[in-house]
Amino acid sequence: MATLNDVAKVAGVSPTTVSRVINNYGALSEKTKTKVFAAMRELNYAPNNLARSLSGKKTQLVGLIFPSVSNPFFGELVATLENSLFAAGYKTILCNSANNADKERAYLRMLAANQVDGIITSTHNLGITEYQKIALPIVAFDRNLAPTIPIVISDNYQGGRIASEALIAQGCRHIVMLVSSAGTSEPTNARQQAYADVMAQHGLTPTVTPLGFNTVASVKRITIRTMLQNQPIDGIFCSDDLTALLVLEEAAKLGIDVPTQLKVIGYDGTQFMRDYHPELATIQQPFTGLGQLLIATLTACINDQPPKHLAPLPVQLRPGETLNADWA
Amino acid sequence: MATLNDVAKVAGVSPTTVSRVINNYGALSEKTKTKVFAAMRELNYAPNNLARSLSGKKTQLVGLIFPSVSNPFFGELVATLENSLFAAGYKTILCNSANNADKERAYLRMLAANQVDGIITSTHNLGITEYQKIALPIVAFDRNLAPTIPIVISDNYQGGRIASEALIAQGCRHIVMLVSSAGTSEPTNARQQAYADVMAQHGLTPTVTPLGFNTVASVKRITIRTMLQNQPIDGIFCSDDLTALLVLEEAAKLGIDVPTQLKVIGYDGTQFMRDYHPELATIQQPFTGLGQLLIATLTACINDQPPKHLAPLPVQLRPGETLNADWA
DNA sequence: GAATAATTGTCAAGCGTTTGACAATTTGAC
DNA sequence: GTCAAATTGTCAAACGCTTGACAATTATTC
Structure with missing residues (x-):
């Protein structure tokens, strides 16, 4: 060299x-x-970037800690982030935490050892103190890590409300919400809260069925099938699009017609879904906006200008045949 | 610090x-x-890893250059690689080339500047000389980069043969192959070759319809639809599972029943497909095996022991209802 | 308690770059 | 041709760590 x-x-x-x-x-x-x-x-x-950084320059390295890019949602988000980071002169160190606390701890150490300029993360398997001990700029996506760590989110409550109201507007009365998130204090739980509130406002009974974030698809299917068989349901609100796919498939197997007998709405709205399952109605998260805000926030933190307050980004309903047959 | x-x-x-x-x-x-x-x-x-590496230690950094992790196929492969690399003490620098030559060139420079120990890549937008100029251990996945660069593949010819024969065994006579790859000299083209050979062996006429790797889904749909409408087709072999999804959806829209009227087989067999589209028959690539071989090969190159010859890993048919209704 | 082995310390050079202070040289303008 | 301004060179310290040579200190053993 x-x-x-x-x-x-x-x-x-x-x-x-x-x-x-x-x-x-x-x-x-x-x-x-x-x-x-x-x-x-x-x-x-x-x-030699090693030498440059050793003598004071920034490394221009950013760590991305996400559960796994094998999930299309995270895959798309990571792809967006990587692109924007590259455009901003940063290199991306990829860390798939796999929701494993030890691995995440190891990753934080490793990223610190490599002198990354900052970290964007969307997992939290560690205690607050562990995150605070990291003397590094961190920005969280959709997670409460520690009071001091800025968090970028889209408007989960609003999303939950739009989805619930859309189902009700289409005539659903027996609506179930399927959630696959794990923790209790996560921002995404606002979706459930909104669902519960909207249901109550319409004099309807909310039913939240948890599926478990790490549960394998086949087990989720069983839960979904028994639910469809044993409960009178005419609407399902899924906290992510993949779960909605399972619902659609199990409903088809049981001969339940969507949307006449059952209406389904998902959550996330990845490009992948738009391309390969355009029939699914869903709540569209602003991927590009989230990516840009994450990076803007991180660079602000890197430059010692942590943001005062971060407003949630707006979401919107993407209509589809699983909600409204004659939509197109 | x-x-x-x-x-x-x-x-x-x-x-x-x-x-x-x-x-x-x-x-x-x-x-x-x-x-x-x-x-x-x-x-x-x-x-401080910068300082350690500056004074002679390896960086334990590996660059991964793939089109984009937003594609579930690459997402899964990258996730597998990242996990194994982590287990082997390596950190992963993620590079989404987006099939952009300039970006890929910039990435190669950047990776060299960061003193990565090696590179695993699955794109090739650059000339051979550019890859050879990189004085770094490189291993390619499914691509011919340069004569000197070892390449890890699964048995594409075998996969193409199995798929074609499976369709014929199920009684198909008018079989079309949809390919979305771009280049002409890529290893994956062996799939087409096998398809053509098998068809010829059975006295059938092969028809290869190209879709273009970077074509958006909506355009692919149109091609597929017109094809389904205008040609007598009873079997389709797709060079990737996502294209197979499009076929299934367009067929459903046209009222073509799968598998009675049309049989479909895909290629890749990601976990994602197994979970969310288990009905799709496909050729299963050995993801774990490929990942391990890629890393083993790379570490061998890093230790100055480039492998003599790398045999293609075996693939296998994963049956499904799109090929054989009474499979389960 | 002497001899030997094991452990720890001291010192310094080196990895490739940045950055500042200062001196030397070149350039351009008049 | 003079003088100031612009450009380039020289030198050295620093970043945090590794590694080798060697000396000094402890443990261990008989």
Whole structure:
């Protein structure tokens, strides 16, 4: 690997000058700049980022801690983030926490050891103190990590309300909500709260059926099937789109027609769903907006300007045939 | 951030001793080890990996260049890789090339600048010379990058053969293959070759319809629909599962019953498909095996022991109702 | 308690870069 | 041709750690 000194020799200038060119600092003539750039190209030189960072520069590394990119929701979010981070000059270290506390702890240590500039995370298997001990800029997505850690969310309550009201507006009276989230104090729980509130406002009884975030699909299917068989249900609100898919398939197997007998609405609205299951009505999260806000917030934290307050981003209903047959 | 010197002071030993403990080198008594570890914990110390690597240690960083983790196939593969890499003590730098040559070039530079130990890639938008210029261990997945770069694949020809024969065995005679890959010399093209060979062996006419890897789903749908409407087709072999999904949906819209009127088989067999579309018959790629082989090969390259020859990993048919109604 | 082995300390160079202070040189303007 | 301004060079310290050489200190053993 060519070093800065090699470049200096080839260009016939001093190492300091090369460094000045790289960092665009000090007085420099066009002529030397050209010479140096030519030498860099000739040697296929890339400055050693380790050395640069050691001597004070930022690493331009950001850690992304998410459950797993094998889930299309996180996959899409991570893809969005990675793109924006790249555009902003950052490199992405990917960490799939797999909802494993030990792994997450190891990741935090590792990211610190690698001197990342900041972390964006969407898991929380650790205690608050552990997050606070990290003396690093952190931004959370949809999770309450610690009072001091800024959190970016979309409007979960609003989303829950829109979904519930949409089902009721379509005539549903026996509406069940399926939730697969685990914790109790998570922001996403506002969706359930909204569901419960809306149901109560309409004099209807809310029924929340938990499925467990880490439960395998086949087990979820069984729960869903028994539910469909044993309860009089005409509407289902799923806290994520994948669960909605399971509902649609189990309903089809049982000969329940959607949307005449049963209306279904999901949550998330990934591009994947839009492409491969456009029939599903869902609550559309603003992926791009969330990604940009996450990164803007993180860079703000990196520059010691933590945001005062972060308003939840608006969500919107994406209509579909599972809610309203003659939608199109 | 605490440094090695801080740890030494707290532990009451010399910096050298702390380094010896970290690197487990030289003669060390249990007593000092304990003291040092205690001090490290007390200070929440993590060795600065930049400094370690600068002074000769490996970075334990691996770059992953894939089109995008928003595609469930790559998402799952990347998740698998990340897990295994983590287990092997490596950190993952994620690079979504988005099939953009400039971005890929920038990524290669960036990875080199960050002194990664190696790269695993599954895109190739660049010329051979550009890959060879990278003086870094590279392993390719399903792509021919350069003669010198080892390539890990599953048995594409075998997969194409199994799929084609399965359709024929189920009585299909008018079979179309839908391919979404772009290049002409890619290993995955063996699937088409096998399809063509098998068709010929049975005295049938092969028809390959290209869809374009980067084409949006809605456009693919149109192609598929017109094809279904205008050609007598009783079997479709898709070069990936997502395309198969589109086929199933368009067929349903047209009132074509699967599998009685049309049989469909996909390719890839992600966990996602198994969970959310178990009805789809497909060719199952050995994800875990591929991941492990990719990493084993990369570490071999890193240790200057490039593999002699890499045999394609076997694939297998995963049956499903889209191929055989009474399968279950 | 002497001899030997085991452990720990001291010192310094080096990894590739940045950055500041200062001196030396070149350039341009008049 | 002079002078100031612009440009480039020299030198050295620093970032945090590793590693080797060597000396000094402890433990261990008989």
